[in-house]
């Protein structure tokens with residue numbers, strides 16, 4: 001499991017957050033816990049596979065927002081969400 005954090009400029013309201021979250025879900029159908037925050041200027045999500053950051057960048061830019069940077073880190077489940 002990986003946690004992806006993308007820094008994104010240009011989100012102004014809840015609609016923007018929803019727009020970014022939808023874009024991520026569409027580009028990465030296996031993305032989980034997709035969350036976009038205008039307050040932090042970033043979007044985060046979890047993925048089973050390591051993701052293609054170029055694809056993420058492209059998807060964000062196609063929405064009209066500014067992709068600043070992104071990072072991927074290994075994510076350990078804590079049992080709370082275990083199946």
Ligand SMILES: [Cu+2]
Pocket residue numbers: 011012013014015016017
């Ligand atoms: Cu907005």
